Amino acid sequence: MTIQSIDLMALAPTLVVALGALVALIAELVTRRGQVAVGVGLVTVAVAVPFAVAASGEQTLCSGVDSACSYVVTPLSVALQVIVLVSTAVVLLMASADIADRRVPGGEFVFLMLCSVSGAVLIPATNDLVTLIVALEVVSLPTFALVALRQGESRAAEAALKAFIFSIASVAVSLYGIALLYGTTGAVSFDQLAAAAQASDPTPLATAGLVMLLAVVAFKIAAIPFHGWAPDTYQGATVPVAAYLSVVSKAAGFSALLLITGTFAAWSEMWAPVVAVLAGVTMLGGNLVALRQRLAVRLLAWSSIAQAGYIVVPLAAVAGSVAWGPDVANAVVGYLVAYAAMNLGAFAVVAVVARRTGIVEWGDYRGLARRSPGLAVALAFFLASLAGLPPGLIGLLVKVRVLVVPVESGVWWLAAVMAVATVIGLAYYLAWAAQLFRQPDVDERPVTAEQATGSWTAVVSVAACLALTVAFSVAPSLALGLVDRF
Amino acid sequence: MTSNWLLPALLVVPLMAAGILLVAGRRAERWATWFGVGVQSVGLLLTLGALAEFKRGSAGSMQLVVEAEWIPELLVDFRLGVDGISLPLVALTSLLGWCAAVYTVRRVPEPGRARAFVGLLLLLQVGMLGTFMALDLILFFLFFEVVLAPMWFLIAFWGSGERRRAANTFILYTVLGSVVMLVGFLLVIVKTGSADMVELAGGLGEQMSGGAQLAAALLILGGLAVKTPMWPFHTWLPDAHTSAPTVGSVLLAGVLLKMGTYGMVRIVVPTLPDAMVRIAPYLAAFAVIGILYGAMASYGQQDLKRVIAFSSVGHMGFVLLGISTLSVVGINAALFGNIAHGVITGLLFFVVGGIKERTGTTAFASLPRGLYASAPRLGFLLGFAAVASLGLPGLAGFWGEFLALVGAYHPAVPEHLYYRAMLVLAAVGMVLAAAYFLRVLRRVGQGPGSEKTMDDVAADEWLSWTPLIALTVVLGLVPVLVFEVTDPAVRMVVESVAGALP
Numbered sequence: 001m002t003i004q005s006i007d008l009m010a011l012a013p014t015l016v017v018a019l020g021a022l023v024a025l026i027a028e029l030v031t032r033r034g035q036v037a038v039g040v041g042l043v044t045v046a047v048a049v050p051f052a053v054a055a056s057g058e059q060t061l062c063s064g065v066d067s068a069c070s071y072v073v074t075p076l077s078v079a080l081q082v083i084v085l086v087s088t089a090v091v092l093l094m095a096s097a098d099i100a101d102r103r104v105p106g107g108e109f110v111f112l113m114l115c116s117v118s119g120a121v122l123i124p125a126t127n128d129l130v131t132l133i134v135a136l137e138v139v140s141l142p143t144f145a146l147v148a149l150r151q152g153e154s155r156a157a158e159a160a161l162k163a164f165i166f167s168i169a170s171v172a173v174s175l176y177g178i179a180l181l182y183g184t185t186g187a188v189s190f191d192q193l194a195a196a197a198q199a200s201d202p203t204p205l206a207t208a209g210l211v212m213l214l215a216v217v218a219f220k221i222a223a224i225p226f227h228g229w230a231p232d233t234y235q236g237a238t239v240p241v242a243a244y245l246s247v248v249s250k251a252a253g254f255s256a257l258l259l260i261t262g263t264f265a266a267w268s269e270m271w272a273p274v275v276a277v278l279a280g281v282t283m284l285g286g287n288l289v290a291l292r293q294r295l296a297v298r299l300l301a302w303s304s305i306a307q308a309g310y311i312v313v314p315l316a317a318v319a320g321s322v323a324w325g326p327d328v329a330n331a332v333v334g335y336l337v338a339y340a341a342m343n344l345g346a347f348a349v350v351a352v353v354a355r356r357t358g359i360v361e362w363g364d365y366r367g368l369a370r371r372s373p374g375l376a377v378a379l380a381f382f383l384a385s386l387a388g389l390p391p392g393l394i395g396l397l398v399k400v401r402v403l404v405v406p407v408e409s410g411v412w413w414l415a416a417v418m419a420v421a422t423v424i425g426l427a428y429y430l431a432w433a434a435q436l437f438r439q440p441d442v443d444e445r446p447v448t449a450e451q452a453t454g455s456w457t458a459v460v461s462v463a464a465c466l467a468l469t470v471a472f473s474v475a476p477s478l479a480l481g482l483v484d485r486f
Numbered sequence: 487m488t489s490n491w492l493l494p495a496l497l498v499v500p501l502m503a504a505g506i507l508l509v510a511g512r513r514a515e516r517w518a519t520w521f522g523v524g525v526q527s528v529g530l531l532l533t534l535g536a537l538a539e540f541k542r543g544s545a546g547s548m549q550l551v552v553e554a555e556w557i558p559e560l561l562v563d564f565r566l567g568v569d570g571i572s573l574p575l576v577a578l579t580s581l582l583g584w585c586a587a588v589y590t591v592r593r594v595p596e597p598g599r600a601r602a603f604v605g606l607l608l609l610l611q612v613g614m615l616g617t618f619m620a621l622d623l624i625l626f627f628l629f630f631e632v633v634l635a636p637m638w639f640l641i642a643f644w645g646s647g648e649r650r651r652a653a654n655t656f657i658l659y660t661v662l663g664s665v666v667m668l669v670g671f672l673l674v675i676v677k678t679g680s681a682d683m684v685e686l687a688g689g690l691g692e693q694m695s696g697g698a699q700l701a702a703a704l705l706i707l708g709g710l711a712v713k714t715p716m717w718p719f720h721t722w723l724p725d726a727h728t729s730a731p732t733v734g735s736v737l738l739a740g741v742l743l744k745m746g747t748y749g750m751v752r753i754v755v756p757t758l759p760d761a762m763v764r765i766a767p768y769l770a771a772f773a774v775i776g777i778l779y780g781a782m783a784s785y786g787q788q789d790l791k792r793v794i795a796f797s798s799v800g801h802m803g804f805v806l807l808g809i810s811t812l813s814v815v816g817i818n819a820a821l822f823g824n825i826a827h828g829v830i831t832g833l834l835f836f837v838v839g840g841i842k843e844r845t846g847t848t849a850f851a852s853l854p855r856g857l858y859a860s861a862p863r864l865g866f867l868l869g870f871a872a873v874a875s876l877g878l879p880g881l882a883g884f885w886g887e888f889l890a891l892v893g894a895y896h897p898a899v900p901e902h903l904y905y906r907a908m909l910v911l912a913a914v915g916m917v918l919a920a921a922y923f924l925r926v927l928r929r930v931g932q933g934p935g936s937e938k939t940m941d942d943v944a945a946d947e948w949l950s951w952t953p954l955i956a957l958t959v960v961l962g963l964v965p966v967l968v969f970e971v972t973d974p975a976v977r978m979v980v981e982s983v984a985g986a987l988p
Contacts, residue, residue: 330559334559373511377508384635389631389634389635389661390613390628390631390632390634390635391609391632391635393628396628396631397557397560397628400560400624400627400668400672401559401560403668403669403672404560404672404675404676407669407672407673407676408672408676415669419662419665419666419669420662422661422665423658423661423662423665426657426658426661427654427658430638430654430657434639434642434643437602437639437643438643439597476556476557476559476560477556477557477558477559480557480559480560481558481559
């Protein structure tokens with residue numbers, strides 16, 4: 001038995017984030033100012049990004065016996081890590097306003113968030129099932145506390161409990177799945193599992209194992225029918241936490257899905273139809289239910305369920321001449337990048353509006369263009385992007401990009417479902433966007449000075465998302481070719 | 487090649503102008519409409535520059551081409567150019583945009599907000615011009631989509647009646663259509679590995695297998711048919727027209743509908759000739775049903791705007807019939823019909839908008855009779871546009887329809903007898919069209935009106951309508967102005983089909 005040598009540089013992104021979490025907690029204890037913790041969080045992210053980029057191509061945590069490594073950094077994983085880290089920075093900016101006026105304890109908030117992020121940064125580079133499931137749990141567990149961390153809101157505790165129970169159930173199912181896979185193949189390392197998948201067709205037991213393993217992913221990305229927790233949890237949590245769950249936590253789920261499907265690429269005939277059904281039901285269901293939502297956050301919750309359906313379309317359409325490969329993965333990542341920017345942007349505007357005016361129903365956004373034209377134009381642009389309607393070009397182009405895959409592989413029904421889902425989605429995004437530009441009601445709510453202050457950092461988060469979404473729309477290769485850059 | 491900046495400038499100028507209006511804030515309300523006229527005038531000058539630079543001798547090939555790599559991941563290049571097929575439509579778009587801007591100066595529809603209104607018109611202009619200049623399938627699709635949001639806002643915010651519902655119907659129908667079209671495009675791109683429209687038309691598309699061609703052609707035609715609109719996909723059109731503000735109706739009928747038939751001639755016919763030859767007879771049938779249906783439905787309408795909307799279905803039927811013959815005459819007729827319909831129906835909607843502004847309604851039941859007496863010039867223009875629309879020889883509307891019938895007499899597709907039957911039915915439709923417009927004129931124009939009780943055509947209306955009136959006459963008398971540009975390009979298109987004919 002040899003002692004594992006650990007390449008700290010390869011693991012640096014995760015370690016930096018974990019360290020940052022501790023520093024943030026201590027910094028707030030010492031200074032008694034929550035904003036300091038936010039600052040530490042932002043610095044942590046800024047430091048972690050270059051480490052992540054530099055680690056491309058490295059591997060570590062290798063076993064001396066069969067030289068299987070548990071941590072392998074590929075360009076794909078770097079791209080996913082960068083998405084997670086940058087999104088986290090935006091969420092921290094969004095949350096800093098709540099922290100500034102002590103609605104949320106800053107130190108704990110940043111600590112919990114960075115703990116969760118350390119898992120999300122770990123996932124894309126994991127290379128065996130055990131590390132993967134541990135990392136997924138590292139992402140999930142702090143989020144329950146984050147959801148509950150909303151003072152004076154009884155719904156928050158309920159929301160946290162709901163997410164917790166769904167999570168526990170899905171993890172239990174997945175662990176059972178892993179056990180079955182280990183039992184049939186004798187391996188947990190992705191390399192060995194891939195080799196085993198290459199060598200033989202899936203046995204019924206292995207099929208059951210793989211499908212059960214996908215349950216935890218479906219929970220994380222809130223795919224129907226594993227979505228039940230998402231709307232209530234988003235609503236119960238503060239808006240920044242909801243944004244975190246809908247982007248960073250989901251990105252962790254997509255990373256896991258890419259890893260699992262990539263490992264079992266040889267069995268795509270077995271898992272692709274399962275993913276396809278999930279994708280189809282998720283796109284249609286998410287959009288249909290979103291049509292009936294009145295609360296802005298719940299509408300975004302259902303919208304992000306539907307968007308998750310679009311994101312997995314390339315994986316769902318792996319069939320025939322199209323095999324799992326960089327092309328498919330790039331399509332997923334391209335959509336994910338665009339989704340992160342436009343969805344975080346929408347949440348950021350909702351957060352600012354809720355703080356300034358107390359408005360929570362999208363119907364009450366009427367006349368926002370008159371009161372705060374910048375916010376209204378930004379939100380309209382994010383909604384257009386989510387809908388895939390110009391001027392939100394990037395939203396349209398990533399939809400085109402994922403649609404290429406089912407057309408190429410001839411999974412026509414999926415292309416048709418996506419087309420219908422897109423049209424349904426258009427209806428509610430447009431209705432909301434239109435509301436912004438209508439003449440305001442006569443009895444306009446007065447904005448109190450206290451409410452209006454302290455949100456400039458949140459406005460910065462809106463501006464950052466807007467800048468990214470516009471940049472992606474002008475130069476779509478930034479998003480669609482992200483993986484090739486590392 | 488020093489004039490390559492012309493086409494990008496045609497897109498960049500209105501786009502930048504819209505951006506300026508966006509950031510200018512509320513102060514801009516006062517000068518927005520004049521600013522719109524200025525921008526559209528610049529656009530018109532740029533178009534005149536493009537017309538001057540365009541070499542008529544080689545109208546069959548792409549000119550003023552600009553290329554830049556844009557999204558290699560999707561095989562999309564930013565590639566613009568014009569040839570004899572697209573140039574007339576670019577000119578028509580610039581002209582109608584200018585007319586709309588001039589009209590808007592004194593007549594921003596309720597509830598005002600001139601800055602947003604003008605900004606949306608400029609964005610619309612970008613999408614319309616881009617569609618006609620794009621030489622890349624995905625780029626074409628993007629511009630095709632760009633027009634949707636501005637038009638939706640124009641109808642939903644400045645429209646009348648059930649405007650919100652009409653706007654939603656418009657956008658949901660057309661988006662469903664364009665997604666279907668997109669799937670067809672992607673199929674072509676996946677099978678051929680190219681999104682370059684010139685390359686695809688030049689023989690690359692023909693290399694696709696018969697089945698793939700047929701599938702792609704049906705998908706693309708299906709999507710374009712919604713926009714055209716081809717019977718039975720026209721149901722969004724009457725509501726949209728009835729609810730839209732005047733300039734919205736003008737641009738919708740004058741330009742947006744053309745994007746559908748343009749796409750057929752530009753993309754489907756030359757890229758997928760084998761499939762097109764198989765589909766053409768069915769297309770002819772749909773076209774003729776549209777002609778007859780449009781005529782009969784128009785007769786039954788109780789609203790002036792709806793009459794014109796259904797008449798558009800009929801006119802577009804003639805354009806489709808021309809395309810379906812796959813012959814030089816027929817496709818030339820289709821392109822001419824596009825332009826003529828844009829000019830004449832644009833004028834019709836302007837005049838009807840003028841009537842609505844004065845009387846507050848377009849419903850026959852509440853419209854006062856006797857327009858000839860109460861506002862003689864406005865009455866004359868309504869009559870002029872109406873007879874031009876029903877195809878009176880000597881005016882622009884005649885050539886497109888007449889030559890479509892000639893094309894159907896000598897179709898390039900072998901089913902001669904079938905096409906002649908279609909010809910007869912279409913001719914019946916032409917006669918029926920006369921009936922509904924004469925009914926309109928009798929109902930609105932004639933009757934006991936009191937002398938000069940209504941404000942007649944104002945100076946700014948004359949200014950914005952005169953180009954359309956003049957073109958209606960000029961194109962009717964000298965149709966060769968258009969044909970000399972379209973014909974070489976059409977011959978190229980027909981040549982690419984020739985190999986697919988049995």
